[in-house]
Amino acid sequence: MRIVLASGSPRRKEILDQIGIKYDVCVSSADEHTIEKDPKKMVMLLSERKAMSVLKKLESGESGICDHPEEETFCVIGCDTVVYQENGNGILGKPRSEAEAFEMLNALQGGFHEVYSGVTILVSGLKTPVKRSFWERTVVHFSQMTDEEILEYIKTGDPMDKAGGYGIQGFCARYIEGIEGDYLNVVGLPARHLYSELKSLGAV
Amino acid sequence: MRIVLASGSPRRKEILDQIGIKYDVCVSSADEHTIEKDPKKMVMLLSERKAMSVLKKLESGESGICDHPEEETFCVIGCDTVVYQENGNGILGKPRSEAEAFEMLNALQGGFHEVYSGVTILVSGLKTPVKRSFWERTVVHFSQMTDEEILEYIKTGDPMDKAGGYGIQGFCARYIEGIEGDYLNVVGLPARHLYSELKSLGAV
Numbered sequence: 001m002r003i004v005l006a007s008g009s010p011r012r013k014e015i016l017d018q019i020g021i022k023y024d025v026c027v028s029s030a031d032e033h034t035i036e037k038d039p040k041k042m043v044m045l046l047s048e049r050k051a052m053s054v055l056k057k058l059e060s061g062e063s064g065i066c067d068h069p070e071e072e073t074f075c076v077i078g079c080d081t082v083v084y085q086e087n088g089n090g091i092l093g094k095p096r097s098e099a100e101a102f103e104m105l106n107a108l109q110g111g112f113h114e115v116y117s118g119v120t121i122l123v124s125g126l127k128t129p130v131k132r133s134f135w136e137r138t139v140v141h142f143s144q145m146t147d148e149e150i151l152e153y154i155k156t157g158d159p160m161d162k163a164g165g166y167g168i169q170g171f172c173a174r175y176i177e178g179i180e181g182d183y184l185n186v187v188g189l190p191a192r193h194l195y196s197e198l199k200s201l202g203a204v
Numbered sequence: 205m206r207i208v209l210a211s212g213s214p215r216r217k218e219i220l221d222q223i224g225i226k227y228d229v230c231v232s233s234a235d236e237h238t239i240e241k242d243p244k245k246m247v248m249l250l251s252e253r254k255a256m257s258v259l260k261k262l263e264s265g266e267s268g269i270c271d272h273p274e275e276e277t278f279c280v281i282g283c284d285t286v287v288y289q290e291n292g293n294g295i296l297g298k299p300r301s302e303a304e305a306f307e308m309l310n311a312l313q314g315g316f317h318e319v320y321s322g323v324t325i326l327v328s329g330l331k332t333p334v335k336r337s338f339w340e341r342t343v344v345h346f347s348q349m350t351d352e353e354i355l356e357y358i359k360t361g362d363p364m365d366k367a368g369g370y371g372i373q374g375f376c377a378r379y380i381e382g383i384e385g386d387y388l389n390v391v392g393l394p395a396r397h398l399y400s401e402l403k404s405l406g407a408v
Contacts, residue, residue: 015377018373018374018375018377019375019377019378020360020375020378138382143396143400156224168387169222170222171222171223171224173219173222173223173387173388173395173396174223174224174395174396174399175396175399176386176387176395176396177386177396178342178384178385178386178387178396179383179384179385179386179387180382180383180384181382181383182380182381182382182383183372183377183380183382183383183387184377191377191378191380192347192377192378192379192380192381192382195378195379196347
């Protein structure tokens with residue numbers, strides 16, 4: 001079975017490398033806009049759209065990954081991750097400006113929030129096509145940050161391409177009190193749960 | 205103030221790099237044998253021995269880090285990390301053989317254990333010398349592993365230089381259900397707590 005990651009995120013690739021899973025990459029062209037406000041439903045919905053988009057590319061041969069897609073069994077992994085503050089600003093995406101990054105970090109510092117990743121696995125080419133979707137939740141506790149510390153962190157450039165305006169795997173770790181749940185789920189891919197599903201599907 | 209890490213561990217160096225702390229390295233010659241069985245006391249004791257050993261090397265000039273140690277203020281960071289199973293095998297160090305690694309992983313799989321890191325910071329060259337010691341605890345939950353999975357993991361070579369026979373930051377992440385506490389504390393250095401202490405000492 002050929003595993004295909006429907007994401008160009010270097011962090012998701014690093015996670016699959018770390019846990020020893022071999023894969024190809026095909027970036028989805030899925031529409032990532034949604035009015036869904038529930039974080040679990042949102043990440044499941046978007047992960048499914050991404051996986052569907054890539055499966056279509058693979059089956060039509062436009063992915064460029066293989067010459068004879070009709071002879072292959074694909075196991076496509078779509079994933080979406082959001083930061084969520086239940087009694088605050090709801091779902092936080094990537095900041096669109098440094099001012100917005102400041103707002104996000106100021107909302108997160110000194111408290112806790114949740115990170116949800118949704119995963120959809122699509123297996124094609126079997127007699128019965130398979131779809132598995134799940135979500136995973138991790139709670140993250142931030143220590144307090146002064147305005148100067150928030151500005152110093154924004155200057156590193158790290159917040160700008162990350163949901164919630166921070167990356168737990170970078171400089172910002174100096175402000176992470178602790179988490180409850182899967183660490184790699186916060187980085188962008190729930191590794192343990194994903195491995196368990198891939199194993200049960202016979203993909204690894 | 206010149207920060208000196210009393211450890212040659214590449215993982216501890218990576219953590220300081222990650223959170224943006226500049227430092228030199230001087231490996232301690234401390235005796236790491238102890239009959240202490242309490243994990244908190246043990247990691248504090250060994251972290252202090254390591255920091256003391258390095259401070260002596262620095263002040264005597266034998267560290268090779270600086271030419272005029274009498275003109276410097278050193279902030280030495282000693283650290284020790286252990287894996288602990290309260291209702292099982294107590295403190296687990298590094299496995300001395302593959303058979304011992306198997307025993308350790310078999311004891312950890314399908315349950316939870318604690319990881320303790322102890323840190324001692326020594327600041328020299330001030331009117332009043334400063335010593336700060338603390339410990340940090342993180343709970344780690346493992347999923348179940350088959351004998352074949354344990355042997356596959358041992359074959360990667362990853363377990364042999366790590367307390368408890370695993371590294372959370374590697375291949376083994378596929379078996380980590382989740383944690384409670386600071387992730388980097390499990391990797392080997394409690395980054396958030398350490399940063400907070402260094403800040404209060406004026407070292408960063």
